[in-house]
Structures are given as C-alpha cells and as structure tokens.
Amino acid sequence: MSYAQLVSKIEANECKPNLPIISPGDLLRVGVLIREGNKSRVQPFEGTVLGIRRRGSGTTVVLRRLTQGVSVERVLLLHSLKIASIRVLRRSKVRRAKLYYLRQPQARKTRLKQRL
Template identity: 50%
Template sequence: MAKLQQLVQAIQSGTIKTELPDVRVGDLVRIGVSIQEGNKQRIQPFEGTVISKHQAGANSTVTVRKSLQGIGVERVFPLYAPCVANLQVLRRAQVSRAKLYYLRSRTGKATRLKEKFETLPQIWMNQNQH
C-alpha cells in the first residue's frame, strides 16, 4: 500500500503548478478560465470573492462567489487544473472564518469585507516576480 501512495504522490507532484499566488479565504481574485469554442480557445475572466478553500494537494479547489445583476454566482475551481490559465489576487480581506458561507444570504453592500491594507504591496511584489 505504501508503494501505491508513493506512486500517486509522484504523479500528483508533476501536475502541481508552482507559479500560483497564495490564495486565502476572503481574497478578491480574478481567475482566467480557458474555454474552447469550436476551433478557437479564449480565456474568460471570473472575478469574485473566495468563500472557501479545500486543500487536498493536486485536488485543491477554491469556491469563488460574485454577484451578477443582483444574482449570486458561485463557481468551484480546481487550482491545478489545465483549464485555469491564470490567477490574480486583487485584494485581501480581513476575515475571521475559514468558510464565508454567510455571504450567500447577503446582498449589495452587506457583502463587503474589511480590507487588509498592509499586505497589498507584498502581494503585488510576489505576483511580479513570477
């Protein structure tokens, strides 16, 4: 059984991207999703707040929520999938919960989160280094 686990870890280590920024719950992120339309391929941005993060190695996911014309839209993105072309952290928020599911019942200005100002230059520096 130990050899099987080593084999799975070896396969997963090859699929993990190292250039992704540190994503936390409460961050405002822009994720570029690669979409195939016929013979053309384009990148569609999805911008929203990270309301949950599931860490499972190569199977890690983030749930991103945005409000579109008054309707809440949530998408679950596998972080290391080939369909995720790029990921940018636009703003960090100060949150005290691991999951922000309470934002689902809020609309408008009630969904705003308190911003962290001291770490923004550090985020931008880390993104420019890659």
C-alpha cells in the same frame, strides 16, 4: 516504493508551481480557458473566495460574485489545464475558514475589511 509514495510523486508533477497564496476573503481574477468550436479564448472570472479545499493536485476554490443582483458561484480546480492565470486583486481580513454567510441576502451589506 509504496502506493502512497507513488501517488504523491505523480501529484507533484501535476501541480502548478507558481500559484499565489490564496486565502478566504480574497478577491481573485481567474482566467478560464473557454473552447467554442475550433477556437479557444481566456475568459476572466472575478469573485470572492468563500472557501478552499486543499487536496494536493485536487485543490479547489469556491468563488462567488454578484452580477446585476444575481449571485454566481463557481468551483474551480486550481491545478487544472483550463486555468490560464490567477491574480489576487485584494486581500481581506476574515476570521473564518469558510465564508458561507456571504450567501445570505443580508450579507450584501457585509463589507470585508481589507488586509494590508
């Protein structure tokens, strides 16, 4: 067994099997496990997908939300144990793989068209 085959076999065990299909422009609600002292709770983070980096078990998603005029971006590792749940709330029709133009101030007027 070669090294590459061994790594792919280990990665297959680490990946979550029931992830939804995610694409740029989607509105996601991700439940993130937060530990505070001895307690842990699930905190939802809702945002628009700006981009996806697909690397097997290292797949990451960049989420962005606007809260009270302040933009918050978060890079989440999809197959992490800290991710409790992922739900797609809305799908949008976009023509780019990376939606970095939504970071600009005039992008607040930009509306993503809903995909049916």
